[in-house]
Amino acid sequence: MSKEFLYTLGHRCYRFRNLAELMAKATPARSGDRLAGVIAESAEERVVAQMVLAELPLKVFLEDHLVPYAEDEITRLIIDTHDAAAFSSIAHLSVGDFRNWLLSDQATPEQISTIRAGITPEMAAAVSKIMRNQDLILVARKCQVTTAFRNTIGLPGRLSTRLQPNHPTDDVTGIAASILDGLLYGNGDAVIGINPATDNVAQSIKLMKLMDEVIQKYDIPTQSCVLTHVTNTLEAIEQGAPVDLVFQSIGGTEATNASFGFNLATLAEAQDAAKGLKRGTVGNNVMYFETGQGSALSANAHHGLDQQTCEARAYAVARHFDPLLVNTVVGFIGPEYLFDGKQIIRAGLEDHFCGKLLGVPMGCDICYTNHADADQNDMDNLLTLLGVAGCTFIMGIPGSDDVMLNYQTTSFHDALYARRVLDLAPAPEFADWLTRMAIFDDISGYRLNDGLPQPFARSLANLPSQEADHEH
Amino acid sequence: MSTDKPSRPVTDNPWHLLRRFTDARIGLGRAGVSLPTSRSLEFQLAHAQAQDAVHLPLDVDDLCLQFEAESSLSSVMSTQRLPIQRLHSQASDRQTYLQRPDWGRRLDEASREQLKRATDVPQASYDLAIVVVDGLSSFAVQHNAVPFLRALSDGLDNDDHHWSLAPLTVVEQGRVAIGDEVGEMLNASAVLVLIGERPGLSSPDSLGLYLTWGPRIGLTDAYRNCISNVRPAGLAFSEASRRLVYLLRESRKLGLSGVKLKDRTQDDVIETSESPGNFLTS
Numbered sequence: 001m002s003k004e005f006l007y008t009l010g011h012r013c014y015r016f017r018n019l020a021e022l023m024a025k026a027t028p029a030r031s032g033d034r035l036a037g038v039i040a041e042s043a044e045e046r047v048v049a050q051m052v053l054a055e056l057p058l059k060v061f062l063e064d065h066l067v068p069y070a071e072d073e074i075t076r077l078i079i080d081t082h083d084a085a086a087f088s089s090i091a092h093l094s095v096g097d098f099r100n101w102l103l104s105d106q107a108t109p110e111q112i113s114t115i116r117a118g119i120t121p122e123m124a125a126a127v128s129k130i131m132r133n134q135d136l137i138l139v140a141r142k143c144q145v146t147t148a149f150r151n152t153i154g155l156p157g158r159l160s161t162r163l164q165p166n167h168p169t170d171d172v173t174g175i176a177a178s179i180l181d182g183l184l185y186g187n188g189d190a191v192i193g194i195n196p197a198t199d200n201v202a203q204s205i206k207l208m209k210l211m212d213e214v215i216q217k218y219d220i221p222t223q224s225c226v227l228t229h230v231t232n233t234l235e236a237i238e239q240g241a242p243v244d245l246v247f248q249s250i251g252g253t254e255a256t257n258a259s260f261g262f263n264l265a266t267l268a269e270a271q272d273a274a275k276g277l278k279r280g281t282v283g284n285n286v287m288y289f290e291t292g293q294g295s296a297l298s299a300n301a302h303h304g305l306d307q308q309t310c311e312a313r314a315y316a317v318a319r320h321f322d323p324l325l326v327n328t329v330v331g332f333i334g335p336e337y338l339f340d341g342k343q344i345i346r347a348g349l350e351d352h353f354c355g356k357l358l359g360v361p362m363g364c365d366i367c368y369t370n371h372a373d374a375d376q377n378d379m380d381n382l383l384t385l386l387g388v389a390g391c392t393f394i395m396g397i398p399g400s401d402d403v404m405l406n407y408q409t410t411s412f413h414d415a416l417y418a419r420r421v422l423d424l425a426p427a428p429e430f431a432d433w434l435t436r437m438a439i440f441d442d443i444s445g446y447r448l449n450d451g452l453p454q455p456f457a458r459s460l461a462n463l464p465s466q467e468a469d470h471e472h
Numbered sequence: 473m474s475t476d477k478p479s480r481p482v483t484d485n486p487w488h489l490l491r492r493f494t495d496a497r498i499g500l501g502r503a504g505v506s507l508p509t510s511r512s513l514e515f516q517l518a519h520a521q522a523q524d525a526v527h528l529p530l531d532v533d534d535l536c537l538q539f540e541a542e543s544s545l546s547s548v549m550s551t552q553r554l555p556i557q558r559l560h561s562q563a564s565d566r567q568t569y570l571q572r573p574d575w576g577r578r579l580d581e582a583s584r585e586q587l588k589r590a591t592d593v594p595q596a597s598y599d600l601a602i603v604v605v606d607g608l609s610s611f612a613v614q615h616n617a618v619p620f621l622r623a624l625s626d627g628l629d630n631d632d633h634h635w636s637l638a639p640l641t642v643v644e645q646g647r648v649a650i651g652d653e654v655g656e657m658l659n660a661s662a663v664l665v666l667i668g669e670r671p672g673l674s675s676p677d678s679l680g681l682y683l684t685w686g687p688r689i690g691l692t693d694a695y696r697n698c699i700s701n702v703r704p705a706g707l708a709f710s711e712a713s714r715r716l717v718y719l720l721r722e723s724r725k726l727g728l729s730g731v732k733l734k735d736r737t738q739d740d741v742i743e744t745s746e747s748p749g750n751f752l753t754s
Contacts, residue, residue, distance in 0.1 A: 166496075171493065174493045175750075176493075176751060176753075179752065180752060214753055217752070336571050336572070369670060370522035370525070371526045376515070401672075401674060406670060406675065413507050417505060452487070456487075460490075463751045
């Protein structure tokens with residue numbers, strides 16, 4: 001279906017058999033593309049592919065769908081919802097000129113949001129492949145995406161945090177301990193979100209109630225989420241559980257999502273159900289999605305595409321459902337997809353850029369596993385870069401150590417580091433609450449209270465005595 | 473700025489006493505908003521241990537000596553007293569292993585030849601093949617394989633069925649699915665893979681147990697039952713053995729494993745789904 005591309009460099013003629021191969025070979029090196037067998041065979045071939053890609057008109061992506069329209073509902077979503085009027089002002093551009101335009105002074109935040117609905121994920125992926133890290137940061141910073149539920153997420157100069165109080169056996173006291181730790185470090189305005197250790201409806205409802213009680217008792221302007229399968233959340237809603245946000249891991253091809261056990265209709269049903277609960281106070285963005293490069297290949301559902309292009313297509317799914325939050329869990333999947341700190345950092349910046357360009361409220365789980373060649377210094381680098389890029393939210397875990405999922409992500413301390421060095425405030429409603437609760441002495445200087453704020457001191461006094469504690 | 477008292481640069485968190493409710497690193501205190509030195513170095517040590525667990529090669533000589541020295545392991549060693557088989561996957565080294573999970577799932581040619589020769593016993597078939605695999609934590613296998621097999625040996629001894637065991641195999645640079653190939657070549661009804669799990673920061677020594685009925689190349693995880701986090705500070709060896717023997721017995725009875733075989737050994741303790749109070753909301 002797709003024509004081949006030829007390029008002569010000196011005495012050597014490079015041939016790319018189709019658009020998918022061209023996109024894959026133009027992608028900065030990463031282990032997942034090598035595993036898939038789609039990676040450029042040499043450094044030179046990669047740059048040649050980038051040069052060919054730069055010459056390609058953007059409108060090619062409206063004709064060559066990479067994943068066939070007839071076979072894939074995400075391709076159909078992308079094509080059927082494409083806004084030709086929004087596209088018209090960039091329709092004449094090549095991929096290379098699109099990069100120039102995005103970097104130019106013409107591309108103001110307002111201009112970028114005007115053309116947003118005319119950009120497809122493949123266009124975003126293509127231009128990202130010929131952008132350096134600083135380009136990805138500079139343009140992402142110009143893309144503004146604001147969402148709301150019980151607070152307002154994504155305003156300029158703000159950085160939100162997901163408080164992630166996971167526990168290996170879902171012990172409610174253990175979870176409450178991590179929630180308290182997070183709140184007292186000023187964490188949790190994006191969401192208080194638990195990955196359940198036992199993934200079923202009854203367990204999810206128990207955790208939803210726990211978080212709902214905490215949010216109500218302390219009158220916290222934030223939302224909760226149990227990261228269980230969308231069908232479990234639907235069932236919880238039917239049973240009357242206090243559901244704020246609906247979670248689902250999503251991928252960029254229909255077959256990936258089928259392997260996750262849902263389709264677009266499932267998401268639409270869940271979105272309707274959650275919106276119907278009307279639990280938001282300042283907005284009604286009710287979806288929370290997670291993504292990550294490599295998921296399509298892992299499900300053997302990548303259609304010969306590189307992993308970053310598949311990832312960008314997942315954002316088309318996300319934006320269709322007006323999410324409050326989208327999180328690329330960049331280093332979780334392991335070194336067979338992103339081998340080391342350098343690949344994780346690049347992928348994090350690409351995902352954030354593509355998400356923001358397409359208009360989704362992009363956050364990042366800045367993370368790594370112990371079998372990847374990465375460490376805290378790599379995470380410090382990515383955190384700082386994403387903070388500069390205007391990342392919507394990051395995770396918050398006690399001491400960076402997720403004792404349930406066995407990986408490392410950003411800590412409560414890390415978020416405060418980013419606030420101080422980059423002057424990034426929490427969501428305004430949450431910032432007011434932190435001041436009201438005396439968690440911060442001085443919110444503008446991000447100075448915490450040295451003591452224990454009164455309402456929490458009272459709660460700690462409720463603790464069972466050491467003797468009565470038989471379990472631990 | 474106040475100068476009347478020398479203030480400590482580290483602010484402690486009065487809620488650190490909540491540490492008794494969770495292994496999460498709560499109440500760490502802070503220097504400004506950063507981790508205090510001691511906490512930062514504790515983290516670095518834990519990460520160093522987790523990385524070492526991934527990268528230190530399994531000491532196969534030592535492991536085999538451990539197996540052979542333990543007379544109490546007799547019930548899990550080869551019923552026909554065949555020697556331990558040392559095998560290797562198609563991933564030649566750790567760097568390759570980490571990037572090519574597909575190669576870690578298959579034996580290399582030399583190992584296949586060796587296994588064919590060693591098991592060239594006419595009509596031999598077994599109830600169970602035990603395959604010990606380094607996986608992502610050699611540390612877990614080096615330290616926890618023998619104590620677990622000791623517990624399993626007791627469990628099998630006390631079972632009504634007399635389990636015939638294939639020769640014990642040890643595989644380097646292997647993934648879980650390599651057990652399918654080993655089990656198939658050994659003509660075993662079931663395969664049990666003991667494998668080092670991806671190390672967590674607080675758990676570099678987790679052993680995973682994977683049971684597959686009717687092992688053959690190409691099976692997916694849907695055909696396996698898994699018991700995870702087997703280590704002294706996690707799931708105790710005796711409890712892991714109890715659950716495994718239950719699964720073995722059920723698997724043999726039903727002639728299957730995986731999603732259709734449910735572990736019901738815990739049903740009596742998980743019924744606590746009403747909302748119990750906690751100190752934050754009570």
